[in-house]
Amino acid sequence: MLGAYVPLIVMILIGVIFGVSNIVLAEWLGPRRSTRAKLSTYESGMEPVKSARERFTVKFYLVAMMFILFDIEIIFMYPWAVQFRELGMYGFTAMILFMVLLFAGYLYVVKKGALKWD
Amino acid sequence: MNFDILGSLPLIVIWLALGVVGIIIQAFVRSDSTRLVYGYYIGTLVTTGLLAAATISNQGTAFGGMVTLGGWAAVFDLLFCGAGVMAMLAAQAYLGRFNSELDEFYTMLVSSVAGMMLMAHARNLVVLFVGIELMSISFYIMAGFFRSRDKSLESAMKYFLLGAFATGFLVYGMALLYGATGTLDYSVMLKVIAAGTARFPVLLALGAVLLTIGLSFKIAAFPFHQWAPDVYEGAPTVVTAFMSTAGKAAAFSAFLAVFGVIMPMVKVASMTPTLQLVLAVISAATMLIGNITAVAQTNVKRMLAYSSVAHAGYMLMGIVAGTTFGQSAVVYYAFAYTFMQLGAFIIVGLLEREDETSLMISDYSGLYRKHGVFAAMMAVFMFSLAGIPPFAGFFGKYMLFYAAIESGFTWLTIVAVASSVISVWFYLGLIVKMYFSEPNPETHEANAGLAGISLAVCTVAVILLGIMPRIITGMLGN
Numbered sequence: 001m002l003g004a005y006v007p008l009i010v011m012i013l014i015g016v017i018f019g020v021s022n023i024v025l026a027e028w029l030g031p032r033r034s035t036r037a038k039l040s041t042y043e044s045g046m047e048p049v050k051s052a053r054e055r056f057t058v059k060f061y062l063v064a065m066m067f068i069l070f071d072i073e074i075i076f077m078y079p080w081a082v083q084f085r086e087l088g089m090y091g092f093t094a095m096i097l098f099m100v101l102l103f104a105g106y107l108y109v110v111k112k113g114a115l116k117w118d
Numbered sequence: 119m120n121f122d123i124l125g126s127l128p129l130i131v132i133w134l135a136l137g138v139v140g141i142i143i144q145a146f147v148r149s150d151s152t153r154l155v156y157g158y159y160i161g162t163l164v165t166t167g168l169l170a171a172a173t174i175s176n177q178g179t180a181f182g183g184m185v186t187l188g189g190w191a192a193v194f195d196l197l198f199c200g201a202g203v204m205a206m207l208a209a210q211a212y213l214g215r216f217n218s219e220l221d222e223f224y225t226m227l228v229s230s231v232a233g234m235m236l237m238a239h240a241r242n243l244v245v246l247f248v249g250i251e252l253m254s255i256s257f258y259i260m261a262g263f264f265r266s267r268d269k270s271l272e273s274a275m276k277y278f279l280l281g282a283f284a285t286g287f288l289v290y291g292m293a294l295l296y297g298a299t300g301t302l303d304y305s306v307m308l309k310v311i312a313a314g315t316a317r318f319p320v321l322l323a324l325g326a327v328l329l330t331i332g333l334s335f336k337i338a339a340f341p342f343h344q345w346a347p348d349v350y351e352g353a354p355t356v357v358t359a360f361m362s363t364a365g366k367a368a369a370f371s372a373f374l375a376v377f378g379v380i381m382p383m384v385k386v387a388s389m390t391p392t393l394q395l396v397l398a399v400i401s402a403a404t405m406l407i408g409n410i411t412a413v414a415q416t417n418v419k420r421m422l423a424y425s426s427v428a429h430a431g432y433m434l435m436g437i438v439a440g441t442t443f444g445q446s447a448v449v450y451y452a453f454a455y456t457f458m459q460l461g462a463f464i465i466v467g468l469l470e471r472e473d474e475t476s477l478m479i480s481d482y483s484g485l486y487r488k489h490g491v492f493a494a495m496m497a498v499f500m501f502s503l504a505g506i507p508p509f510a511g512f513f514g515k516y517m518l519f520y521a522a523i524e525s526g527f528t529w530l531t532i533v534a535v536a537s538s539v540i541s542v543w544f545y546l547g548l549i550v551k552m553y554f555s556e557p558n559p560e561t562h563e564a565n566a567g568l569a570g571i572s573l574a575v576c577t578v579a580v581i582l583l584g585i586m587p588r589i590i591t592g593m594l595g596n
Contacts, residue, residue: 100138101137101138104137104138104141104142104145105137105141107141107142107145108141108142108144108145110145111145111146112145
């Protein structure tokens with residue numbers, strides 16, 4: 001029964017060997033000529049201004065949470081839309097109910113001013 | 119898709135009332151008018167409770183076999199809604215005294231009740247999981263409701279971290295059971311296990327053990343009880359009252375259903391020590407540890423917290439027995455325990471002061487002089503918790519002990535009797551403190567208000583259930 005998993009194990013092994021050997025070889029063979037630009041946080045990106053460890057306002061988290069909720073709504077809606085005819089009235093009612101629940105929550109969030117940005 | 123619309127009404131009503139109507143009301147109502155929301159949620163719980171009572175005889179399944187209707191699940195609904203209403207009645211004045219009365223508290227309370235109902239109704243491990251999480255997350259928020267008090271925050275944080283950890287065990291157990299049996303449905307799983315056709319018996323055993331660990335955490339059974347005293351002490355007292363009673367009863371409702379499924383495994387995969395024996399040892403250790411540690415407590419909330427650990431041990435006896443009588447004993451005890459523990463915690467909450475004092479046992483000395491009614495009610499609850507007739511606690515213990523002896527666990531009953539005797543020390547100790555010592559000059563005025571209704575209900579119920587135990591056991595008409 002476990003025979004079917006042999007290729008998987010072989011692939012995992014190859015993956016591990018490939019990854020580890022590349023790191024080790026690079027460390028071993030690679031020349032090291034460090035410059036100021038190379039050692040900075042983003043080698044070819046923005047100039048670091050200050051430490052990244054500071055407090056964020058809670059508004060970011062609220063928006064992020066709302067985003068995830070509606071993201072998930074969309075994830076549910078795609079397969080439902082594809083199977084719309086097969087699911088028929090039952091699927092339609094279930095989806096409407098789901099959206100009503102989500103909309104009620106959204107209404108609450110907006111009315112409580114959780115998305116106000118000032 | 120046709121299903122029993124009448125039987126599923128309690129579930130549908132509480133979900134729509136909470137998730138749609140309640141949220142919209144709160145969205146449009148001014149934030150300082152909690153009265154409307156308060157009344158609305160009490161109405162919701164009362165309606166749901168009445169619907170549950172009306173559908174007890176209406177047994178069946180719904181939503182593709184994922185939930186069961188009527189029967190014990192409806193009886194448990196009645197318990198959750200009743201405890202919810204009593205906690206809400208006590209909460210308003212209590213939160214008001216601490217300047218923390220917000221609409222959201224009542225929303226959280228009702229959403230935890232919805233979670234509990236889902237737990238009792240679940241006939242599918244995923245539904246059970248959703249119910250447990252809904253209940254637990256509401257509890258985490260409620261435990262930290264006093265945002266400016268360190269103890270409350272500590273309790274919420276501890277509860278959240280340990281609860282999340284325990285949930286990990288629970289989900290892993292569910293996954294392994296699914297791997298072994300290929301189904302999440304209780305009845306199909308039972309068939310697979312009983313027929314012995316489950317693949318990978320080791321996975322099956324491991325899954326059952328992990329699931330037991332996860333649920334043992336929720337009922338605060340030894341060795342997963344360490345969170346209970348800290349959480350129960352730090353949380354607002356009304357929250358403690360609610361989560362140590364209804365929350366525990368909900369976990370037991372899940373325990374009953376799940377163990378009906380995985381218990382037969384004991385016979386199939388002849389493993390020693392069997393699950394039943396492991397559970398019996400957990401039960402014995404829980405009641406001993408809970409009662410012995412409670413003796414050493416000086417804080418009333420901590421003492422009641424350890425006593426709630428011990429009572430989880432007693433209730434486990436009914437599940438160890440695994441018989442129908444054992445099951446009804448657990449249900450009966452869940453009711454009796456809810457009334458007595460809820461009542462005791464409400465009194466503690468009434469006597470508690472705004473600066474977190476008046477929580478020591480010594481603060482209760484001579485209580486009867488100033489608060490004669492509270493002292494008398496507290497005495498009733500303590501006698502009942504200690505298991506002294508004619509109160510409900512006595513018949514609950516009697517039924518549990520009988521169930522354990524009937525299925526051959528005489529040693530467990532002996533341990534239970536011994537630990538009951540230990541518990542008399544601190545329960546009666548409090549009564550002695552209240553009645554036979556010099557009054558504490560610092561005892562302050564306490565006005566029961568709406569909480570008086572809850573207390574009256576609890577007291578009457580503790581006495582009535584003790585005299586007529588058939589109120590609960592006769593609910594199914596057998």
